[in-house]
Amino acid sequence: MNKKGFIFDLDGVIVDTAKYHYLAWKSLANELGFDITLEQNEQLKGVSRVRSLEIILGWGNKTLSDEQFSKYMAEKNDNYLSHIAQMDAGEILPDVPKTLNYLQETQQGIALGSASKNARKILQKVGLFEVFQAIVDGNNVSKAKPDPEVFLIAAKKLNITPKNCIVFEDSVAGVTAANSAEMISIGIGSQETLGHADYVFKDFTEIQTSFINELIKR
Numbered sequence: 169m170n171k172k173g174f175i176f177d178l179d180g181v182i183v184d185t186a187k188y189h190y191l192a193w194k195s196l197a198n199e200l201g202f203d204i205t206l207e208q209n210e211q212l213k214g215v216s217r218v219r220s221l222e223i224i225l226g227w228g229n230k231t232l233s234d235e236q237f238s239k240y241m242a243e244k245n246d247n248y249l250s251h252i253a254q255m256d257a258g259e260i261l262p263d264v265p266k267t268l269n270y271l272q273e274t275q276q277g278i279a280l281g282s283a284s285k286n287a288r289k290i291l292q293k294v295g296l297f298e299v300f301q302a303i304v305d306g307n308n309v310s311k312a313k314p315d316p317e318v319f320l321i322a323a324k325k326l327n328i329t330p331k332n333c334i335v336f337e338d339s340v341a342g343v344t345a346a347n348s349a350e351m352i353s354i355g356i357g358s359q360e361t362l363g364h365a366d367y368v369f370k371d372f373t374e375i376q377t378s379f380i381n382e383l384i385k386r
């Protein structure tokens with residue numbers, strides 16, 4: 169059977185941590201005297217921690233000293249980590265284990281391609297660390313999504329050419345990154361937000377084994 173590289177984003181694809189990022193940023197914005205909507209939050213998905221804070225400050229028309237900026241970054245991460253501390257395997261999104269198991273059974277390459285610097289910690293919390301043959305996260309890249317770097321490094325670590333890789337992503341920036349890497353992009357979310365992906369599914373419960381087989385064979 170053919171071997172392909174399946175590269176998974178973490179937040180919002182494997183686990184629903186996107187909601188915790190949102191809660192933590194929202195509470196920070198509230199502290200600064202404004203609010204963030206769910207629509208605005210879409211633009212933060214897949215975006216690095218530093219860049220997210222810059223974008224949020226722009227929305228609130230706020231400027232911070234370097235010292236304050238660092239303080240708020242740390243505060244957001246502490247808030248986020250307080251949610252992560254409660255996580256266990258129950259927070260893995262529906263049918264993600266089924267897909268991962270199938271990919272393991274068929275001996276496909278499985279990698280993580282995430283912007284998060286907390287990715288390894290989260291994989292350990294939910295018991296999926298061992299499933300990934302390669303992990304590329306926010307600590308390993310110099311250029312954030314939508315730059316394709318994270319996925320290109322993952323492909324290299326798997327020793328599979330980019331055109332034989334498939335990326336699962338819930339963010340606009342991540343789908344753009346996968347497309348720029350010339351990989352097959354699978355959006356997890358709404359067609360409205362992720363219309364630039366090659367395929368879009370609401371979640372993994374919509375992804376059939378027959379579809380995975382087609383990807384493996386192509």
Ligand code: BG6
Nearest residue numbers: 179213214216217283284285286
């Ligand atoms: C991405 C999330 O996966 O990681 C973003 O979609 C987040 O919302 C980014 O800002 C960085 O995560 P962390 O855990 O390093 O703050």
Ligand code: MG
Nearest residue numbers: 177179180338
């Ligand atoms: Mg994501």
